[in-house]
Amino acid sequence: MIGAKSAVLQRRLKIADWIRQHGQMRVDELSTALMVSEVTIxxxxxxxxxxxxxxRSFGKAIATKSAAPRDRPVSAPLTKALLVPMLRRAQSLIEPDQxxxxxxxxxxxxxxPWLAEIPGxxxxLANVAAIPLARACLDARVHLLGGEINAETGALEGAQTIRGLDHYPLGWTIIEADALSADAMLLLASKSAERLGEAALRRAARSIVLVGSQALSLERRAAHLPLAGISDIILPSAPSNRARDIMIDAGFRPIDSDGxxxxxxCSHRPSAERAARTAGEAS
Known part of the structure; x- marks a missing residue:
């Protein structure tokens, strides 16, 4: 019961942050972004x-004047038109039996939910909040990393979480980034996400980074990942020429859209780098 109340509170705080940042949002936008019903919203x-x-006003919510903006803007929730193609492309990359x-x-x-169509x-999971969704959508073996649970996000973190990766032969790791920075870094939400990402990249055969914004960020953030070692980056839409150049200089090449x-x-470097590391460790 306490966990359920905490999840509801966290969702409401997230909604308040989004509306504060963007001035107003529609009920259907929030429903799609948070994957809950419009009745719940x-x-x-x-x-x-x-x-x-x-x-509240005619199917949307408007921030009050007293709601001051946060020091750091939160990421805007992606619309369904942008989100679905990203998830479809990520799904198409993941092979069965991984x-x-x-x-x-x-x-x-x-x-x-998109993983349900991939057999074997x-x-x-690295977040306890993902458990209900995985149980509802997947007819697959579902495992949860150990470690300390972050009270605000539900993410698992700490040394035990990192060590837990050693027990699984990772085929793919899915990482979320807020944006690509002008100094060729992927900006992450927290240092714990950075530590988990670094460890997962060392162990996984391939990796997909889902980036929440196509805009190049000028922010310098403590939590970040370099582009080296990542195999696939998926953005919601075409980036600027400068962002494109940054990824190409890092060894990536653009892949034609499927519509x-x-x-x-996509980069072909990570698998070679990982093979070299593995050979070095074996010797």
Whole structure:
């Protein structure tokens, strides 16, 4: 019961953050982004309105003037038109009979239902909030990494979480990044996400990074990952020429779209780098 209440509170805080950042959002946008019903969203908005954080108006929620912006803007939830092609492309890359790590973050978690169509998968979760979705959508072996649970996000973190990766033959790891930075780094939500990402990249045969924004960020953030060692980067739409050049200089090449809006960049370096590391460790 306590966990359920915490999940509801975290969802409502996230909604309040998004509306504060963007001024207003529609009920259907929030429903799609959070993967809950519009009825649930309306209940959340009623609560937030009672707290004086928003005003409801004709199917949308508007931030109140007293709701001051955060020091660091939160990422905008992707619309369904942008999100679905990203998830479809990621699904098309994952081969059957693999172990797939779903890293922390809402965007990574939304890939879970798409894995149901891939036979023989074992799915490894790094966030306790992903358990209900995995149980509801997957007829597959589902595992949960150990470690300390972050009270705010539900993500698993700490040394035990990193050591837990050693028990699984990772075929794929799914990482969520907020944006690509101008200094060729993928910006992550936290240092714990960075540590897990670094460890997973060392162990996985291939990796997919789902990037929440196609815009090149000028921010310098403590939590980040270099492009080296990543095999596939998927963005919601075509990036700027500068962002494209950064990825090409890092050894990526653009992949033609299958009709979706997403932009996909692939590198053939990671598998070779990983093979070299493995050979070095064996010697």
């Amino acid at each position: 309306r209940g959340d908005l009623s609560y937030l309105e009672e707290q004086g954080l928003i005003v 172990t797939v790590l779903i890293g922390p973050g809402d965007l990574a978690m939304q890939l879970i 998968l074992s799915v490894l 979706g809006t997403q932009a996909h960049f």
